[in-house]
Amino acid sequence: MRYLPLTEDDRRQMLAAIGVDSIDALFRDVPPDALLSRPVDLPCHADEITVERAFRDYAAENVSPASVPSFLGAGAYRHHVPAAVDHLIQRGEFLTAYTPYQPEIAQGTLQYLYEFQTQVALITGMEVANASLYDGATACAEAMAMACRLTKRKRVLLSGGLHPHWRATAETYARFLAIDAVAQPPSWAGDERPEDRLDTDTACVIVQNPDVFGRVHNYRGLAEACRAKGALLVIAVAEVVSLGALTSPGDMGADIVAAEGQSIGNAPSFGGPTVGLLAARERFLRQMPGRLVGETVDQDGRRGFVLTLSTREQHIRREKATSNICTNSGLCALAFTIHLTMLGETGFTRLAAVNHARACALADRLASVSGAELLNETFFNEFTVRLSRPADEVVEHLAKRGVLGGVPLTRLLPAWREASPLLILAATELTTDAEINALATALTEVLR
Amino acid sequence: MTGQVKTISGHRGLQLEEPLIFEQGAPEKSAVDLPAPAQPVGGDRLGAARRGRIGLPGLSEPEVVRHYLRLSQKNYSIDSGLFPLGSCTMKHNPRLNEKLARLPGLGDLHPLQPVSTVQGALRLMHTLTRWLTTLSGLPAVALSPAAGAHGELVGLMTIRAALEDRGDPRRRVLVPESAHGTNPATAAACGYAVEAIPADDRGRVDVARLRAALAPDVAAIMVTNPNTCGLFETDVREIAEAAHAVGAFFYCDGANFNAIVGRVRPGDLGIDCMHINLHKTFSTPHGGGGPGSGPVVLSAALAPYAPVAYVIEEEGSFRLIEHAMHAAGKPCGRVKGFHGQFGMFVRALAYMMSMGADGLRQASADAVLNANYILAQLADVLSAPFPGPCMHEALFDDRFLKDNGVSTLDFAKAMIDEGFHPMTVYFPLVVHGAMLVEPTETESKETLDSFVGALKGLAERARAGDAAFFHAAPRLAPRRRLDETLAARRPVLRWRPQAPEASEGDAVGRAAE
Numbered sequence: 001m002r003y004l005p006l007t008e009d010d011r012r013q014m015l016a017a018i019g020v021d022s023i024d025a026l027f028r029d030v031p032p033d034a035l036l037s038r039p040v041d042l043p044c045h046a047d048e049i050t051v052e053r054a055f056r057d058y059a060a061e062n063v064s065p066a067s068v069p070s071f072l073g074a075g076a077y078r079h080h081v082p083a084a085v086d087h088l089i090q091r092g093e094f095l096t097a098y099t100p101y102q103p104e105i106a107q108g109t110l111q112y113l114y115e116f117q118t119q120v121a122l123i124t125g126m127e128v129a130n131a132s133l134y135d136g137a138t139a140c141a142e143a144m145a146m147a148c149r150l151t152k153r154k155r156v157l158l159s160g161g162l163h164p165h166w167r168a169t170a171e172t173y174a175r176f177l178a179i180d181a182v183a184q185p186p187s188w189a190g191d192e193r194p195e196d197r198l199d200t201d202t203a204c205v206i207v208q209n210p211d212v213f214g215r216v217h218n219y220r221g222l223a224e225a226c227r228a229k230g231a232l233l234v235i236a237v238a239e240v241v242s243l244g245a246l247t248s249p250g251d252m253g254a255d256i257v258a259a260e261g262q263s264i265g266n267a268p269s270f271g272g273p274t275v276g277l278l279a280a281r282e283r284f285l286r287q288m289p290g291r292l293v294g295e296t297v298d299q300d301g302r303r304g305f306v307l308t309l310s311t312r313e314q315h316i317r318r319e320k321a322t323s324n325i326c327t328n329s330g331l332c333a334l335a336f337t338i339h340l341t342m343l344g345e346t347g348f349t350r351l352a353a354v355n356h357a358r359a360c361a362l363a364d365r366l367a368s369v370s371g372a373e374l375l376n377e378t379f380f381n382e383f384t385v386r387l388s389r390p391a392d393e394v395v396e397h398l399a400k401r402g403v404l405g406g407v408p409l410t411r412l413l414p415a416w417r418e419a420s421p422l423l424i425l426a427a428t429e430l431t432t433d434a435e436i437n438a439l440a441t442a443l444t445e446v447l448r
Numbered sequence: 449m450t451g452q453v454k455t456i457s458g459h460r461g462l463q464l465e466e467p468l469i470f471e472q473g474a475p476e477k478s479a480v481d482l483p484a485p486a487q488p489v490g491g492d493r494l495g496a497a498r499r500g501r502i503g504l505p506g507l508s509e510p511e512v513v514r515h516y517l518r519l520s521q522k523n524y525s526i527d528s529g530l531f532p533l534g535s536c537t538m539k540h541n542p543r544l545n546e547k548l549a550r551l552p553g554l555g556d557l558h559p560l561q562p563v564s565t566v567q568g569a570l571r572l573m574h575t576l577t578r579w580l581t582t583l584s585g586l587p588a589v590a591l592s593p594a595a596g597a598h599g600e601l602v603g604l605m606t607i608r609a610a611l612e613d614r615g616d617p618r619r620r621v622l623v624p625e626s627a628h629g630t631n632p633a634t635a636a637a638c639g640y641a642v643e644a645i646p647a648d649d650r651g652r653v654d655v656a657r658l659r660a661a662l663a664p665d666v667a668a669i670m671v672t673n674p675n676t677c678g679l680f681e682t683d684v685r686e687i688a689e690a691a692h693a694v695g696a697f698f699y700c701d702g703a704n705f706n707a708i709v710g711r712v713r714p715g716d717l718g719i720d721c722m723h724i725n726l727h728k729t730f731s732t733p734h735g736g737g738g739p740g741s742g743p744v745v746l747s748a749a750l751a752p753y754a755p756v757a758y759v760i761e762e763e764g765s766f767r768l769i770e771h772a773m774h775a776a777g778k779p780c781g782r783v784k785g786f787h788g789q790f791g792m793f794v795r796a797l798a799y800m801m802s803m804g805a806d807g808l809r810q811a812s813a814d815a816v817l818n819a820n821y822i823l824a825q826l827a828d829v830l831s832a833p834f835p836g837p838c839m840h841e842a843l844f845d846d847r848f849l850k851d852n853g854v855s856t857l858d859f860a861k862a863m864i865d866e867g868f869h870p871m872t873v874y875f876p877l878v879v880h881g882a883m884l885v886e887p888t889e890t891e892s893k894e895t896l897d898s899f900v901g902a903l904k905g906l907a908e909r910a911r912a913g914d915a916a917f918f919h920a921a922p923r924l925a926p927r928r929r930l931d932e933t934l935a936a937r938r939p940v941l942r943w944r945p946q947a948p949e950a951s952e953g954d955a956v957g958r959a960a961e
Binding site for chain 2: 002003004005006010011013014015017018019020023025026027028029030031033034035036040041043044045048050051052054055056057058059060061062063065066067072074075076078082084086088090091092093094095096097098099100101102103104105107108109111112113114115117118119121122123127128129131132134136137138145163165166168169172173175176177178215216217243244245246247248251252260268269270271273274275285292293294295296297298299300304305306310311313314315316318319323324325326328329330332333334338340342343344345346347349350351353354356357360361363376377380395404407411412414415429
């Protein structure tokens with residue numbers, strides 16, 4: 001067995017050194033009838049060729065979005081990741097390290113997390129950021145809990161424009177934390193006015209930009225209304241590339257930002273693992289969940305980095321911790337920070353500009369498809385169209401024609417009566433004119 | 449510099465100093481060539497265009513590659529050497545797993561593709577379910593939790609949902625003092641009061657105290673087995689029966705499943721619910737602290753309350769249940785975006801298929817053998833609070849350092865100079881100055897012997913009273929001891945430009961004020 005270095009001779013010598021005659025003797029504390037005497041009913045070990053073949057079979061039963069025109073978005077996005085990113089994150093010193101508990105021999109991890117925290121703070125327009133959380137949805141739920149701790153209030157307003165998975169995750173966390181989460185229904189009319197529902201019991205309002213329909217908002221007015229009531233404004237960002245083109249949440253007056261970082265550096269990977277971003281005002285630092293890396297000096301006065309403010313965390317504070325979170329999303333955060341470093345200021349803003357331009361090209365081309373009506377007045381790289389047929393059927397027909405034609409809203413909001421004809425379409429820097437034409441042609445046929 | 453050679457550049461041979469990205473490059477540089485956008489941007493359709501600079505640095509590709517390569521060289525990793533961090537199961541991460549997770553048709557799948565276009569991915573998840581339920585002896589599994597602590601949370605949510613459904617939510621969760629900090633934090637995050645149960649003098653749960661604390665308001669007990677002292681809970685069945693007798697559930701923290709996988713099924717011990725860290729037992733990489741993956745195996749009584757999303761098989765094809773309204777049971781909710789850490793499912797299943805039922809059984813045997821070998825070799829040199837046999841990790845305390853002026857931390861730092869990652873220190877809390885050594889099954893006897901030799905030498909040096917040697921350690925690492933008090937007292941959590949540039953580059957930060 002290729003992953004096990006001990007030989008039979010090693011095992012004999014080691015058992016002798018321990019002073020027992022068999023492996024079973026080491027398991028003597030297990031109730032005898034619970035100790036299995038033979039392998040469980042699963043296949044025996046397999047060589048690399050066999051295992052690889054099995055996984056190629058799994059892969060062959062799927063349609064790779066890279067192999068067909070693909071317009072999928074709604075919280076996960078296909079972007080170009082430069083080759084250097086994946087090469088660097090697979091260095092064993094990054095891949096096979098752990099949480100940097102011994103900072104003297106973990107400066108690599110600590111420094112990239114410090115740089116990551118700075119990058120996240122810069123692009124969100126906030127003062128501080130943590131070293132990442134599981135994903136955008138859980139970061140959003142943690143932001144909600146954080147706002148409740150900060151305000152000592154228990155009521156939160158969830159916008160109808162929040163990604164339904166994020167909303168559902170926040171609702172689940174709220175249920176068990178005895179937080180009163182009031183979810184506004186999804187709305188197309190733009191008549192959602194959380195300002196009017198704020199009161200002095202409201203801990204926070206959680207809105208998304210661009211929202212799940214792709215619409216861009218300016219939340220400055222809402223931020224002021226929140227401040228007037230002592231509530232916090234949480235802005236969620238599902239497509240982090242948008243921050244290269246849009247007014248930052250910090251500039252809009254957000255108190256906490258929860259974002260999904262997958263688009264930078266990370267493949268969609270069927271939805272996970274990805275990387276949750278959490279940024280906030282500096283004065284909220286001590287109520288932040290998750291790992292934080294801080295700058296310090298070593299015994300010789302040289303700059304170095306350590307995990308810090310761990311008195312917030314579960315391994316010190318146990319049941320009084322700010323969160324039960326232990327790990328972050330280290331390797332995905334590394335991919336994020338390498339990709340963003342590669343982009344730099346000019347690359348990041350240009351990437352965002354190209355994304356918007358591709359979405360504009362898609363919208364313009366679809367204008368000539370009868371039966372598909374663009375609903376957005378504003379968008380970044382995705383938008384919603386109303387079709388003349390139920391969108392889930394259309395998407396199935398498109399798939400049969402070899403086009404992954406977006407996300408039908410019923411997939412996310414099955415109970416919403418207006419969802420049926422609505423389709424969310426995304427374009428990125430990878431979307432070509434030929435793919436846009438292929439979609440338009442297929443859509444025209446399907447809607448005919 | 450404690451006698452080290454001083455250089456002009458600050459570099460020392462292969463130990464290369466590396467500034468922050470923010471201290472390098474120029475704003476106009478980029479390592480990514482992108483086409484100019486086809487049409488003007490920032491017009492009416494964008495809505496709220498960004499104004500002003502973000503403040504990101506610009507570097508070319510060679511500069512970026514060098515930066516991260518140099519940073520990587522400042523890390524210790526499993527690939528570098530023994531990483532015996534107790535309770536963390538730092539085993540070898542097979543590279544086949546990495547290759548397979550990146551295959552076109554797996555790594556690039558979008559989570560919201562039509563289900564008809566991802567049947568292979570769903571079949572893979574279904575197969576993983578079969579492996580996890582078979583190995584655990586429990587009938588169901590929730591795959592979606594993103595990490596071990598997230599799995600704990602989902603497990604307790606499932607328990608609470610089941611109890612609420614009976615009209616009896618209950619109030620308390622019992623957690624042994626030896627538990628991981630995540631256990632009490634999780635119980636609190638699930639709305640429960642936490643009560644600590646002490647350990648007995650054998651390092652196990654004090655069953656008499658547990659019984660005394662059990663009452664009809666107890667929702668669950670959270671017990672780690674094998675426990676954090678590296679010992680199997682000999683009274684595990686009695687504990688399960690006592691909990692069940694008052695209507696409480698038995699949650700098992702499965703962090704230490706690697707010790708028993710393929711040999712003992714938690715379901716046979718009376719456990720109702722357990723998370724499994726795929727990044728421990730099933731070899732997915734720890735990645736500098738995540739991403740993890742923490743599926744939760746569930747008893748038949750808890751299965752209906754499992755969170756969405758999950759996979760079901762229907763007439764030969766697979767479906768995803770993504771919404772509570774489509775579920776046959778009463779899901780406790782949704783706990784993350786999409787369907788779980790699929791990339792980790794690929795890696796874990798590749799490992800399981802590589803090892804097979806026979807190999808997993810050999811792995812747990814070797815993990816336990818390696819730990820007992822270390823315990824036997826070091827029992828007279830260090831001090832072991834509990835007699836063996838241990839399971840997959842060997843626990844020592846600091847009695848052997850008594851009156852030497854050397855602490856557990858000092859001893860750990862001296863190990864760094866010897867080329868080993870220190871063991872887990874000061875955990876579990878039930879012994880003084882704990883040192884928890886988990887070698888895992890992927891270490892050779894030669895490595896263990898060299899580790900034992902180094903620790904023997906260090907222990908002798910401590911006994912000889914050379915405290916100053918330990919206080920000055922590490923000397924040979926990229927950094928010497930770091931001032932953690934300063935870091936916490938005056939938190940600097942991000943780079944900021946020097947004062948003269950602050951008006952421009954940091955405009956965004958100030959705007960947030």
